Amino acid sequence: MTESQPVWRGVTESALFLILTVRDGAEPDVRDLLGDVRSLARAVGFRRPDDELQCVVGVGSLLWDRMFSGPRPAGLHPFREITGDRHVAVATPGDLLFHLRARKLDLCFEYARQVMARLGGRVDVVDETHGFKYFDERDLLGFVDGTENPTGSSAYTFATIGDEDPDFRGGSYVIVQKYLHDLEAWGAITVGEQERIIGRTKLDDIEFPDEEKPTNSHVALNTIEDADGNEHKIIRDNMPFGSAGDGVFGTYFIGYAGDVDITEQMLRNMFVGSPPGNTDRILDFSTAVSGSLFFVPTLDMLDDPPPPAGVETARVESAGVEAVQESLGIGSLKESAA
Amino acid sequence: MNNLHRELAPISDEAWASLEDEAKRTFVRHVAARRVVDVIGPAGETSAAIGTGHLRSGTGVPGAGDRPDGTVQARVREARPLVEFRVPFTVSRQAVDDVARGAHDPDWQPVKDAARRIAFAEDGMVFDGSAEAGVDGIRAATSNASIALPGDVSGYPNAVARAMSALRLAGVGGPYDLLLSADAYTAVAEKTDHGYPIQEHIARVLGEHGHIHWAPALSSGALLLCTRGGDYELYLGQDVSIGYLSHTDSTIDLYFQESLTFFVQTTEAGVELTIP
Numbered sequence: 001m002t003e004s005q006p007v008w009r010g011v012t013e014s015a016l017f018l019i020l021t022v023r024d025g026a027e028p029d030v031r032d033l034l035g036d037v038r039s040l041a042r043a044v045g046f047r048r049p050d051d052e053l054q055c056v057v058g059v060g061s062l063l064w065d066r067m068f069s070g071p072r073p074a075g076l077h078p079f080r081e082i083t084g085d086r087h088v089a090v091a092t093p094g095d096l097l098f099h100l101r102a103r104k105l106d107l108c109f110e111y112a113r114q115v116m117a118r119l120g121g122r123v124d125v126v127d128e129t130h131g132f133k134y135f136d137e138r139d140l141l142g143f144v145d146g147t148e149n150p151t152g153s154s155a156y157t158f159a160t161i162g163d164e165d166p167d168f169r170g171g172s173y174v175i176v177q178k179y180l181h182d183l184e185a186w187g188a189i190t191v192g193e194q195e196r197i198i199g200r201t202k203l204d205d206i207e208f209p210d211e212e213k214p215t216n217s218h219v220a221l222n223t224i225e226d227a228d229g230n231e232h233k234i235i236r237d238n239m240p241f242g243s244a245g246d247g248v249f250g251t252y253f254i255g256y257a258g259d260v261d262i263t264e265q266m267l268r269n270m271f272v273g274s275p276p277g278n279t280d281r282i283l284d285f286s287t288a289v290s291g292s293l294f295f296v297p298t299l300d301m302l303d304d305p306p307p308p309a310g311v312e313t314a315r316v317e318s319a320g321v322e323a324v325q326e327s328l329g330i331g332s333l334k335e336s337a338a
Numbered sequence: 339m340n341n342l343h344r345e346l347a348p349i350s351d352e353a354w355a356s357l358e359d360e361a362k363r364t365f366v367r368h369v370a371a372r373r374v375v376d377v378i379g380p381a382g383e384t385s386a387a388i389g390t391g392h393l394r395s396g397t398g399v400p401g402a403g404d405r406p407d408g409t410v411q412a413r414v415r416e417a418r419p420l421v422e423f424r425v426p427f428t429v430s431r432q433a434v435d436d437v438a439r440g441a442h443d444p445d446w447q448p449v450k451d452a453a454r455r456i457a458f459a460e461d462g463m464v465f466d467g468s469a470e471a472g473v474d475g476i477r478a479a480t481s482n483a484s485i486a487l488p489g490d491v492s493g494y495p496n497a498v499a500r501a502m503s504a505l506r507l508a509g510v511g512g513p514y515d516l517l518l519s520a521d522a523y524t525a526v527a528e529k530t531d532h533g534y535p536i537q538e539h540i541a542r543v544l545g546e547h548g549h550i551h552w553a554p555a556l557s558s559g560a561l562l563l564c565t566r567g568g569d570y571e572l573y574l575g576q577d578v579s580i581g582y583l584s585h586t587d588s589t590i591d592l593y594f595q596e597s598l599t600f601f602v603q604t605t606e607a608g609v610e611l612t613i614p
Contacts, residue, residue, distance in 0.1 A: 327596075
């Protein structure tokens with residue numbers, strides 16, 4: 001039985017998002033660390049078990065090829081920039097994602113600190129964002145976020161890879177994006193307008209009936225149905241973040257999916273529009289400043305990773321060298337020849 | 339490709355280095371032919387034979403022999419196959435692991451014994467040849483009459499001088515090297531003539547470019563060879579290598595291996611000195 005990383009654990013009070021790029025040559029250190037992800041979570045989390053520290057680690061496409069040989073996850077690729085007429089979902093670097101969740105931020109922080117202590121000098125930090133719970137699961141726009149997350153066994157189905165990619169069954173794909181909100185402009189429109197942008201009522205979080213929901217609302221564009229009318233969902237665990245002093249108000253989007261096409265389709269709907277041009281109105285008040293895609297291996301794969309990349313070529317090369325060197329190399333002993 | 343499978347042996351890099359040093363030292367000490375004949379190669383593990391440059395008529399080749407009108411001629415190119423020598427030996431894992439523990443005096447006696455054996459095998463091929471491999475050794479190939487060594491070692495310099503004369507008369511110039519069997523070498527090294535060492539005497543006879551070599555693979559007597567080059571050629575396919583066979587919890591089975599063949603290009607370039 002493959003055991004997945006705790007991707008669908010549900011929203012928590014605190015989260016820390018750490019994105020790293022791995023320097024050349026540090027791949028073995030990262031391989032070592034990946035094997036210790038669980039034990040590190042136990043070590044840190046056991047100091048206060050009630051606060052339920054959970055760590056999910058994701059591996060970016062470029063790093064995957066540097067670290068592992070053999071088959072690769074079908075949906076793993078560098079995050080593809082999505083460019084619409086007015087909005088752009090930018091792509092930014094990232095080799096490793098640590099998604100740390102707990103009731104209290106200090107556990108997340110301690111875990112991140114331990115990771116950096118292990119990898120310091122061999123990785124570069126692309127982004128570190130500390131997310132917090134904002135009242136009753138609201139984002140900084142004032143709306144409840146994540147209401148439509150699937151729960152229970154359907155959460156597992158949506159969040160993890162199934163039989164379509166048997167080598168990676170139980171794994172997952174995660175896309176993260178940082179959005180910054182223009183709260184001044186947002187605050188300048190009426191609550192009724194805001195509700196039509198989101199597609200839900202603000203105070204009591206009730207989704208508009210389909211006939212009243214504008215087609216360019218956030219909820220409408222992020223509802224993905226296939227030809228048979230089945231809805232496809234992803235698991236989000238967005239967190240607000242910000243700096244009151246600097247006027248930074250943001251939402252850290254994180255979406256897990258077994259089928260990364262679903263998440264990408266949602267983003268295309270938002271940024272390009274569905275139909276094209278009918279873009280998500282939330283983007284008039286929010287700007288994506290980062291975007292990365294990672295594969296989330298199963299716990300079993302973290303414990304027993306695929307063979308290192310380059311092993312086969314290295315073996316061939318060394319065999320070539322050794323074939324020359326493996327004899328004792330005595331050759332001629334004639335003095336005139338020496 | 340690598341057929342030695344050394345990476346499968348439970349031997350640390352340090353132990354391999356130590357073992358190989360010992361093997362090389364022992365082999366070089368005992369081998370004599372490589373000091374006097376031309377060594378060509380190693381050509382690589384894939385080489386199986388060395389072309390002689392000669393042809394022989396191929397009347398037995400289908401399509402040729404049955405045409406008496408001579409419209410089709412077949413000739414077969416001659417090649418001499420390489421002979422592969424392999425000497426298995428067994429080392430204790432304790433000796434191997436001692437090296438990784440820092441021991442500088444591991445017990446490599448099995449390595450030394452095997453290295454000596456393969457050195458003797460190589461020299462034996464050069465001196466005595468092998469009918470199966472189509473190799474004429476120096477002794478068998480020489481066209482010069484052998485010269486008897488006198489019973490008294492004091493007469494050895496004189497015998498060497500006569501052998502050198504024989505080579506000169508056969509049109510073979512110097513320099514000349516003398517290979518002495520273990521017994522002859524010991525006799526020469528021990529003996530003095532009125533206080534002057536026989537070994538020094540022989541060296542004077544050989545001249546400044548000549549050398550005396552200890553050749554324990556020679557069963558008896560001595561060989562005087564011209565070392566100008568081009569007369570004797572030792573072809574190596576695979577130079578002496580150490581390979582891995584198997585291991586148990588206490589021992590590791592390894593082997594020495596080399597492949598070679600030997601050509602005498604000038605039959606008059608050597609003289610055998612025999613002990614009657």
